[in-house]
Amino acid sequence: MAIFRNIGRFLLMLKGMFSKPENGKMYWKEFMHQCSEIGVGSLGIVAIISVFIGAVSTLQTAYQLLSPLIPKSTIAQIVRDTVILEFAPTLTCIVLAGVVGSKIASELGNMRVSEQIDALEIMGINTKSYLIMPKIIAGMLMIPLLVVIAMALGIWGGRFAGEMAGILSTETFDKGLHEAFVPYNVTFALAKSYTFAFIICSIPAFYGYYVQGGALEIGRASTKAVVVSCIMLLFADYLLSALLL
Amino acid sequence: MIEVRNIKKVFGDKVVINDVSATMQAGQCNLIIGSSGSGKTVLMKCMVGLFTPDQGEILYNGQDFINMPDQDKAEIRKQIGMLFQGSALFDSLTVEQNVMFPLDMFTKDSHARKLERVNEVLARVKLVDANKKFPSELSGGMKKRVALARAIVLNPKYLFCDEPNSGLDPQTSLVIDRLIQEITIEYNITTVINTHDMNSLMEIGNYILYMYQGNKEWEGSNKEIIFSKNQRLNDFIFASEFLRDAKEKRMEEERGGREA
Numbered sequence: 001m002a003i004f005r006n007i008g009r010f011l012l013m014l015k016g017m018f019s020k021p022e023n024g025k026m027y028w029k030e031f032m033h034q035c036s037e038i039g040v041g042s043l044g045i046v047a048i049i050s051v052f053i054g055a056v057s058t059l060q061t062a063y064q065l066l067s068p069l070i071p072k073s074t075i076a077q078i079v080r081d082t083v084i085l086e087f088a089p090t091l092t093c094i095v096l097a098g099v100v101g102s103k104i105a106s107e108l109g110n111m112r113v114s115e116q117i118d119a120l121e122i123m124g125i126n127t128k129s130y131l132i133m134p135k136i137i138a139g140m141l142m143i144p145l146l147v148v149i150a151m152a153l154g155i156w157g158g159r160f161a162g163e164m165a166g167i168l169s170t171e172t173f174d175k176g177l178h179e180a181f182v183p184y185n186v187t188f189a190l191a192k193s194y195t196f197a198f199i200i201c202s203i204p205a206f207y208g209y210y211v212q213g214g215a216l217e218i219g220r221a222s223t224k225a226v227v228v229s230c231i232m233l234l235f236a237d238y239l240l241s242a243l244l245l
Numbered sequence: 246m247i248e249v250r251n252i253k254k255v256f257g258d259k260v261v262i263n264d265v266s267a268t269m270q271a272g273q274c275n276l277i278i279g280s281s282g283s284g285k286t287v288l289m290k291c292m293v294g295l296f297t298p299d300q301g302e303i304l305y306n307g308q309d310f311i312n313m314p315d316q317d318k319a320e321i322r323k324q325i326g327m328l329f330q331g332s333a334l335f336d337s338l339t340v341e342q343n344v345m346f347p348l349d350m351f352t353k354d355s356h357a358r359k360l361e362r363v364n365e366v367l368a369r370v371k372l373v374d375a376n377k378k379f380p381s382e383l384s385g386g387m388k389k390r391v392a393l394a395r396a397i398v399l400n401p402k403y404l405f406c407d408e409p410n411s412g413l414d415p416q417t418s419l420v421i422d423r424l425i426q427e428i429t430i431e432y433n434i435t436t437v438i439n440t441h442d443m444n445s446l447m448e449i450g451n452y453i454l455y456m457y458q459g460n461k462e463w464e465g466s467n468k469e470i471i472f473s474k475n476q477r478l479n480d481f482i483f484a485s486e487f488l489r490d491a492k493e494k495r496m497e498e499e500r501g502g503r504e505a
Contacts, residue, residue: 022319023350115333122293122405123347124322 010206016128017136031134038135038201039142042099043149046092050150053087054079054157062167072168076158076176081185083154089189090237092150093196096143097229101204104135105225108208109218117209132205139201140194147193151186188244195236203229246271247292247403247435252301254287261287262298263459267452271402271435274426274449278440279456280481285439286407288456292437293325293405294318305403323351326396328406328425332388334380334395340367341376344394351399366394370424386417390424397428404434410442418442422449443482446470447495455481471495 021027057079065075108131111117120127159173168176204225211221247269254262262284269275277285290296292303294310303310305321313321334343341363348359367373370390380388389409396404406425410418422442426449429436440446446453450467455478463475471492473479483489 026350110336114331114336115329116335118295119327119329119333121295122322122325122327123350124319124325125350 006206009210010202013128013132013206013209014202016126017133019126019129021129022125027130027134030130031138034134034138035142037103038100038138039145041103042096042142042146045095045099046146046150047153049092049095050083050088050153051157051160053091054083054154054159055161057082057087057154058158058162058167059165062162062165071176073172073176073179075162075168076173077179079158080155080177080181083158084151084185084189088150088154089147089192089196090233092147093143093193093200093233094230096146096196097200097204097233098226100139100143101200101226101229102222103204104201105204105208105211105222106218108132108205109211109221112209112211113214113218128209132202132209135205136198136201140197143197143200144190144193147189151189188240191244192237192240195240196233199229199232199236203232246306247275247437248302248304248307249288249292250302250304252288252291252298252303254284254291254296254298261459262291262456264301265454265456265459265461266301267454267461267464269435269437269452272430272433273436273451274429275435275437275452275454276440276446276450277437277454277456278446278481279462282458283456284459285456289405289407289437289439293327294322323399324402326399326401326404328389328392328396328404328409330408330411332380332392334388334391336380338379339376340372340378340380340383340391343380343391344398347395347399362398363394366398367391369397369428370394371420385412386414386421389413389417389421393421393424393428397432397434400432402434404429404436406436406438406440408439408441410440410445415444418444419448425449446482457481 058075061075061078062072108117111131117127117131120130155177159170162168162173163170204222207221207225207228208218211217249265249267249269252262252265253260265284265288267275277288279285287296291298298311301311305324308317308321310318310321335346338346341360344363344366345359348354348362352359354362364376367376370393372387372390372394375383375387375391380391383391393406393409404425409421409425413421422445425436425438428434438445438449447467450470453463453465453467453470454461455463455475457477463473463478465473470478470482483492
């Protein structure tokens with residue numbers, strides 16, 4: 001029954017976010033702060049992961065394509081499509097669920113335990129609206145941007161690794177990139193990234209906002225938030241693939 | 246003035262507050278005392294709206310706080326300042342930003358005007374040259390003073406203090422008590438304080454509500470408390486030999502004063 005109770009509380013939390021801001025400027029400031037925290041703060045790890053994922057994709061695809069009948073430019077096509085369809089949105093978002101999700105859960109959990117949320121409530125501020133909504137909106141703006149960057153860097157990583165390992169030249173790779181390109185794949189990846197962004201920001205916010213206890217519970221809530229977010233990401237990934245592809 | 250009428254709060258099957266009524270006047274320090282688990286923090290949280298009572302009324306200057314629409318409730322909350330036990334300062338903000346936060350949120354004043362007000366209240370709580378410090382750089386007493394400055398920056402009509410002296414040395418406790426008392430009188434605030442501190446009780450307790458296992462056991466002033474015949478109250482307040490001696494001495498002083 002706890003799962004239904006949690007779903008109910010989660011929906012009530014989302015409903016509670018929608019109210020007229022007490023001061024638009026302060027909400028905007030908080031939103032910009034969250035954009036910086038989520039977007040700029042995660043750029044480094046996203047860049048590193050994307051480049052390496054792209055590079056490894058090239059090497060492993062080349063390793064598996066043994067037939068001399070298959071043109072080398074096919075490697076670029078496979079790398080492009082796997083990076084766009086799966087690696088950039090899903091893998092990046094799983095990493096972000098750890099980085100951003102744990103940060104959101106522990107930040108809100110700490111605010112709850114140290115009575116900072118109570119202090120805001122007593123001032124007459126809708127804390128769901130002021131603390132959670134900017135995080136979700138910032139996430140839904142910045143995470144798709146990070147995914148687009150991850151796509152570009154992933155493909156670049158694959159291109160660079162292909163040349164460095166002497167598997168295929170950059171010209172061949174670029175030629176492969178232009179072959180049989182389906183623009184819908186990018187649309188699909190962006191649809192996934194918006195869904196994932198919502199999951200990454202809202203689920204940890206829920207676990208952090210309703211934490212009870214002390215430092216130990218904040219740690220537990222943070223871990224639980226990341227685990228549940230990752231499971232929901234994978235479930236959403238499957239569902240979207242089944243529905244949209 | 247805050248009136249609490251027949252408040253009852255139940256958690257599960259445990260009655261935490263049972264039919265408690267009290268009237269807390271403006272310009273006075275109203276103390277809620279009681280041992281741990283007696284329900285005083287829950288009562289305060291009901292009064293500020295963090296908990297909803299299962300029964301009873303809370304009236305702010307005659308307005309029913311529990312049943313009023315959320316919009317009106319938000320208006321009342323803007324008139325409430327609260328000093329939390331752990332200070333509840335925003336970690337990521339400096340002292341100045343912490344105190345300025347309510348002004349930023351609820352006023353349209355210029356930055357210069359807000360800064361002037363911040364410096365005014367920081368000076369009022371005797372905290373100067375700390376504007377740019379973060380809460381992590383402050384001592385317990387300084388944190389309480391910053392929290393007090395934040396609580397009064399919007400000129401509240403009601404001030405709630407949850408154990409303002411916990412974790413402080415006796416001297417700093419006295420400074421905080423006197424500050425609260427001065428501010429209460431100066432701005433004619435209805436101040437409600439949850440405390441265990443016997444010094445506070447004797448120094449600033451204009452009205453004292455003693456809670457025992459969720460019930461109102463006794464009420465009166467710091468002048469009356471030493472003459473109280475309530476055994477539970479006496480056991481709670483005058484627990485040590487030293488305090489019992491102090492009580493006797495104070496009683497003699499009071500009697501002498503009355504006869505003179």
